[in-house]
C-alpha cells in the first residue's frame with residue numbers, strides 16, 4: 251500500500267508525460283481525513299473536491315485558508331446560500347433552475363461563482379445532468395448572467411464503459427464545449443472529466459480537470475464491515 255503522497259507524485263509524473271497541456275489534478279477528498287489531506291497540502295496540493303457542502307464547511311475550518319474547494323456532488327437549492335462563499339468552482343450544475351437560484355443568491359451576496367454544467371452524455375437514466383440538446387437551448391441565456399460565470403462542462407462516464415465508449419463520451423463532451431464556444435461566443439475553458447478508472451482516456455480527449463479519489467487516497471470505505 252502506497253501513501254497518498256507517493257500516489258500523488260506517481261500520478262503527477264504520469265500526467266505530465268501523458269499530456270502537452272497542464273491539467274488540474276483535483277484531489278477528491280470525500281470521507282478522507284484531515285491528516286491525509288494535509289499530507290498532500292504539504293506537497294503543494296491546494297484543490298480539493300467534495301460531494302457534500304457540509305463536509306466542505308467542516309474541513310475548510312481545519313485546513314489552511316488557501317485551499318480551493320470544488321463541489322463535485324449534487325447541490326440542493328437550500329444549501330446554496332451557506333456553501334457559496336466557500337467555493338472555488340461548482341462542477342455539478344445540472345438544471346436551469348439550479349443555475350438561476352445560484353445566480354440570484356450570488357447577486358445578493360455579491361459573489362461571482364464559476365460554474366460547470368454537468369452533461370449526461372451517455373444518456374444513462376440514473377445520471378443527473380443536462381442532455382446536450384438542453385444545454386444548447388440554455389446557452390443563449392448565459393449572456394444574461396451577471397454573477398454566475400459559466401466556465402466549462404463536466405461529465406461522468408458509466409462505470410462499465412469500455413475504452414472505445416469512454417473515448418466517445420469524453421470526445422463528445424469536448425466537441426459540445428467547442429460548439430457552444432463558437433456558436434455563442436462563450437469562453438468555456440474547463441473540461442472536468444476523468445476519475446480514477448478512466449482519467450488516462452479523459453486526458454487523451456482533452457480533459458483539463460481530472461477528479462481523482464481512490465487512486466490517490468485508496469479505496470473509500472463508506473460502510474465499515476462488521
Ligand SMILES: *Cc1c(COP(=O)(O)O)cnc(C)c1O
Nearest residue numbers: 278322445446461462463464465
Ligand atoms: C467520488 C467522485 C470522484 C472520484 O472518484 P474515484 O473513482 O474515487 O477517483 C470523481 N467525481 C465525482 C463526481 C465523484 O463523486
